Amino acid sequence: MPEILHVPVNGIDTSRTVRESDGFLIGLSEERRKPNDLNVSLEPPNPLYFWQLRSSKHDQSYLSQHSYAVLYNVSAPQLSSITAGTEVLDFSPTISQFVKISSIQDYAAAGFVNAMTIGVNIYFTSITQNTPLIQFFDATGQLTINIRLQGIDLFADWVDSNGIWYNGILTKLKTAKWILVGFTFNMKWTNDDQVDLFFVDSKGTTAAEMAMGKGTFTLPAFDSIVIGGDGNTKFQGEMNCVQFYPHSIIGGTRSDSQKLCDQNAESPDYGDFSIDSFNLPILTTEELTTTEAVTTVEITTEAASTIAGITSEVSTDAATTDAAASKDAKTSNAATIAEITNGVAIMDTVTTAAASKDAAITDTAKTAAVNIDAVTTEVVRTMAVPEDSATTTLDLTPTSLSRA
Secondary structure, three states, rough: OOOOOOOOOOOOOOOOOEEEEEEEEEEOOOOOOOOOOEEOOOOOOOEEEOOOOOOHHHEEEOOOOOOEEEEEOOOOOEEEEOOOOEEEEEEEEOOOOOOEEEEHHHHHOOOOOEEEEEEEEEEOOOOOEEEEEEEEEEOOEEEEEEEEOOOOEEEEEEEEEOOOOEEEEEEHHHHOHHHHHHHEOHHHHHEEOEEEEEEEEOEEEEEEEEEEEEEEEEEEEEEOOOOOOOOOOEEOOEEEEEEOOOOOOOOHHHOOHHHHHHOOOOOOOOOEEEEEEEOOOOOOOOOOOOOOOOOOOOOOOOHHHHHHHHHHHHHHHHHHHHHHHHHHHHHHHHHHHHHHHHHHHHHHHHHHHHHHHHOOHHHHHHHHHHHHHHHHHHHHHHHHOHHOOOOOOOOOOOOOOOOO
C-alpha cells in the first residue's frame, strides 16, 4: 500500500491525502480531478521542451534556433560513475554549478501561467544537503517558484499572480536511485488542489497535493529556470533529463515520464540542446539572473536633444571666453603699439637733433636707443600668449543620461 502523505500548507496541516500508485490516483473524487483541456493523464508523455543532457545534444557553438539548457561551471555531459551507459551532469559541492534555461520565456507571453509541469531526473546519496533544486524567475529577476531539496524531503514555495505565497512538502524521497522530481499546476483544479509535488521512480509515482484555496488561480509569467544551485548552496549528485510541459500531468502520463530519461531506450537525437555558458555570444542576456548582466544603453531622441543642448551651451561659453580673451589681447596690444609709436617718435627727434648739433648729442641718442630697446623687449614679452590664457580643452561628454 503506497504511503499516505499529510501535507502542511502555509504552516497548517490540511490533513488532505493523495496516494498514487502505478500511475493512477487513489481516493480522489471525479469532481476533484475531472479531466480538463489543461491536463493530460492517459497519453504518453510529450514534453514541450526536453533536455536529455547528453553529448549528442551538446553544442560547441551557439545556434539561435536551438533551445538551450546553459551549463555554468558544469562539465559537459559525461558518462555516469553510477549508471553504466548513461551520460549525466555531475554536480560537486565544492564549486558554484547550475543549469539555466531561458528558452521557454515566450510560453507565458500572456503574462500568466494557467498550467505547467517541470521535472528533473536526479540521483543523490547525501542526506545533509539543503539545495534550491528548481527555481523560476520572472523578467525582473524575482523568484516565483522555489523547489528545495532538504535532506530527503522536497519543499516548495510559490507565488500566485496576486502576489500571495504558498508552500508545501513532499517527504521521504528515495536516495541512491534515479527519481524524477517535479511540480505540476492546473488553474482548473479549483477544489483546493491546484499543485502537486511528485517524484517518479521505477515503481511508480508518489505525490502530494498543495492547496491554494477553492477558486481559480494563475501563476505569474516566468522568464528563466535555474536548476541545481543558487551560487551559494549546490546540489550534490548526478542529474539528467529536464522536462517541461505546458499542462499538468497525472496518471499514466506522469508515471511514464521517467521512461523518457532512459538513454538506452531514447534516440540520442531526440530533444533539445545544451551548451556551455562560455560558448554563448558575447552580447547576450542569457547570463542575467544569478551572477552576471549585460546592460544596453539606449540614446533616445530626448537624450540626443539633451546632448545637443549641452554641446551648444558649452560651445557658446567657449566662444564667449575666446571673445573676451581676444578683446583683452587687442586692448593690451593697442597700448603696446602706442608705446612703440611714441618710442619711434622720440628716436626721430633724437636723430634730427644729432644731425644739427654737435657730437655731444650722440650720447643722448644712445641713451634713447637703449630706452627703445627696452620698450621693444617689453612689447615682445607683452604680446606673447601668457601661460594662464592657454587654450583649454573642453569635455563635451555628458556625465549621465536619463533613459526615456
